[in-house]
Amino acid sequence: MPYIYSMILPILTIAPSSNRGRGVFATEPIASDTVIEIAPVIVVDNIQRTKLEETLLYDYIFEWGEDHKSAAIGLGYISIYNHAIDPNCRYDMDYDAQTISIKTTKDIEIGEELFINYNAEGAEDKPVWFELH
Secondary structure (H helix, E strand, C coil): CCCCCCCCCCEEEEEEECCCCCEECCCCCCCCCCEEEEEEEEEEEEEHHHHHHCHHHHEEEEEEEECCCCEECCCCCHHHHHEECCCEEEEEEEECCCEEEEECCCEECCCCCECCCCCCCCCCCCCEEEEEE
């Protein structure tokens, strides 16, 4: 496995988020197109994924791999970013390095919450599992 580069900018913090539990917030302005986090993940196979889906961790795992059968648990702040249909950040998965990176897609203001879209590319406007209940 290649070297895993891991980083969380020190201008991020976790704080209460309106009607969402916790979220990730900016403590300083952040320019669009800034990588704000690169986090290692713990990858589990499809058998372990099935077991995780029966636990609270189900809400925090990412589908993983080209076939989407495995899952990954993001370390760092990765699993704390909340969902938005029109997010101000995006996530990218590096299957070889076993990392997920977060990059801003808009300029971020002090105190602004950082959001990602949980859906796969091409399905960004579809409801996610917790919106269907």
